[in-house]
Amino acid sequence: MTVQFPFVTSAPGKVIIFGEHAAVYNRPAIAAALSLRTYLLVTKDDSKSEYILLEFPDINFRCHWKKTELPLHPIHPSDTNPPVPPSELDPELINDLGPLLSAIDSPLHYGAAYAFLYLFSSLCSRSTPGGLTFTMRSTLPIGAGLGSSASMSVCLAAAFGYIGGHIKEATICQESKIAHDSDECVFIDRWAFMGEKCIHGNPSGIDNAVATHGGAVMFQRMGNTLPSVRTAMRNLPPMHLLLTNTKTSRRTATLVAGVSKLVTDYPKSTAHILDAMEAIAREAYNLMLRPFLDETSKRKLLNLIRINHGLLVSLGVSHPNLERIKLYCDEMNVGETKLTGAGGGGCAITLLRDNLKPDVFEKLDKKFCEHGFESFRATLGGKGVGILISNDENVLDKLNVPSFVGFNSRDEIETYVGCSSLEDWRYW
Numbered sequence: 001m002t003v004q005f006p007f008v009t010s011a012p013g014k015v016i017i018f019g020e021h022a023a024v025y026n027r028p029a030i031a032a033a034l035s036l037r038t039y040l041l042v043t044k045d046d047s048k049s050e051y052i053l054l055e056f057p058d059i060n061f062r063c064h065w066k067k068t069e070l071p072l073h074p075i076h077p078s079d080t081n082p083p084v085p086p087s088e089l090d091p092e093l094i095n096d097l098g099p100l101l102s103a104i105d106s107p108l109h110y111g112a113a114y115a116f117l118y119l120f121s122s123l124c125s126r127s128t129p130g131g132l133t134f135t136m137r138s139t140l141p142i143g144a145g146l147g148s149s150a151s152m153s154v155c156l157a158a159a160f161g162y163i164g165g166h167i168k169e170a171t172i173c174q175e176s177k178i179a180h181d182s183d184e185c186v187f188i189d190r191w192a193f194m195g196e197k198c199i200h201g202n203p204s205g206i207d208n209a210v211a212t213h214g215g216a217v218m219f220q221r222m223g224n225t226l227p228s229v230r231t232a233m234r235n236l237p238p239m240h241l242l243l244t245n246t247k248t249s250r251r252t253a254t255l256v257a258g259v260s261k262l263v264t265d266y267p268k269s270t271a272h273i274l275d276a277m278e279a280i281a282r283e284a285y286n287l288m289l290r291p292f293l294d295e296t297s298k299r300k301l302l303n304l305i306r307i308n309h310g311l312l313v314s315l316g317v318s319h320p321n322l323e324r325i326k327l328y329c330d331e332m333n334v335g336e337t338k339l340t341g342a343g344g345g346g347c348a349i350t351l352l353r354d355n356l357k358p359d360v361f362e363k364l365d366k367k368f369c370e371h372g373f374e375s376f377r378a379t380l381g382g383k384g385v386g387i388l389i390s391n392d393e394n395v396l397d398k399l400n401v402p403s404f405v406g407f408n409s410r411d412e413i414e415t416y417v418g419c420s421s422l423e424d425w426r427y428w
């Protein structure tokens with residue numbers, strides 16, 4: 001198979017509706033893909049053939065390495081094709097990557113470069129051409145609980161899987177749906193999970209599963225060795241979720257580590273909290289299987305959102321700004337609010353009551369603006385990982401590093417190269 005450059009891979013962010021953090025401890029959680037996405041442009045420039053280059057303008061990071069410096073793993077005849085990652089990160093590869101990462105100070109840059117190098121070295125070989133530039137753009141806020149790390153890892157795993165010849169070019173267009181997981185999606189999901197491990201140590205795998213497969217799922221990790229269970233939730237009832245970003249930055253790695261310490265220090269008490277979160281996710285799952293929410297089901301879901309948030313507060317992963325959002329929503333009686341993702345800042349979701357008057361939103365928006373928060377209505381359950389390989393001159397005109405770096409808003413990215421605008425996107 002010949003790899004055609006330039007190309008773009010893309011994957012969605014996600015909203016965890018119930019069960020964040022508990023998901024790390026093998027409890028079920030419910031999440032759905034978001035319409036906001038990450039896009040990774042891969043271009044080839046023969047005049048730079050000695051190098052592999054990163055352009056990550058969203059986090060203000062660019063970097064390059066000589067291809068000969070990279071610890072590309074030689075392919076052994078006994079290797080499985082496509083390669084299957086081990087259950088833990090490979091200590092030998094981690095060691096080899098150390099010197100390449102040692103000059104990077106910022107944890108944001110470090111995590112992104114580490115995931116990049118780990119996946120590149122695992123999936124590309126000496127015969128991979130040099131002169132490749134990887135330019136990453138997200139329409140998602142980064143480090144805000146909406147799974148930007150997983151959507152980035154999925155974009156990388158898909159791109160390296162394609163370049164390394166491990167997966168075929170996708171052929172399924174926007175409208176068609178497949179009933180089962182394709183081999184390509186299984187491959188991408190598994191390797192993106194390794195990227196998530198590089199970025200936050202002990203991920204549950206829910207974020208990369210949603211970013212790969214799209215849609216909505218009930219997900220349960222089964223420990224380190226067994227495969228996770230992923231139950232697709234088709235036909236989610238209309239949920240009317242308001243998503244509010246505190247713009248308070250935080251790192252998932254720090255929050256997951258904080259909960260881990262609490263679980264170690266208070267094993268009995270925290271087990272009850274995690275069990276309660278499991279019961280909430282299961283009750284919510286049964287309610288959300290219905291195509292419409294009657295009044296009683298809606299009331300129950302609202303209650304479950306409130307209880308889940310209270311439990312997350314008890315694990316120490318809220319933040320005064322998340323509590324401010326909850327306070328305003330409670331005062332105006334618009335619905336129930338919980339943090340989403342790792343917490344500690346980032347985003348909250350509010351499940352809105354029915355028949356709210358528009359002026360309530362105006363008042364709420366005004367309050368949020370005073371604190372610099374940003375609200376948007378979430379569209380849930382979109383497409384998973386995709387690839388754009390286009391021969392259209394108008395599209396090709398945008399598929400170069402300066403254009404990609406130069407997009408200055410979410411709307412521009414979506415309009416010029418986005419999954420929602422171009423028909424050339426294909427899905428695995």
Ligand SMILES: Nc1ncnc2c1ncn2[C@@H]1O[C@H](COP(=O)(O)OP(=O)(O)O)[C@@H](O)[C@H]1O
Pocket residue numbers: 038056057058059107108109110111112113136137138141142143144145146147148149150152199200250251252253341342
């Ligand atoms: N567009 C992007 N460009 C570069 N790095 C990114 C991008 N999106 C995500 N990342 C990486 O993912 C990290 C954020 O992941 P995380 O702390 O898990 O928050 P979340 O997944 O909720 O956004 C960033 O610090 C960065 O390393």
Ligand SMILES: C[C@@](O)(CCOP(=O)(O)O)CC(=O)O
Pocket residue numbers: 016019020021022023024144145146147148149202203204205206207252256340341342343
């Ligand atoms: C806290 C957790 O449940 C979700 C983290 O999501 P995010 O990185 O904050 O978008 C961790 C995980 O499930 O891997």
Ligand SMILES: [Mg+2]
Pocket residue numbers: 147148149150200207252
């Ligand atoms: Mg993350």
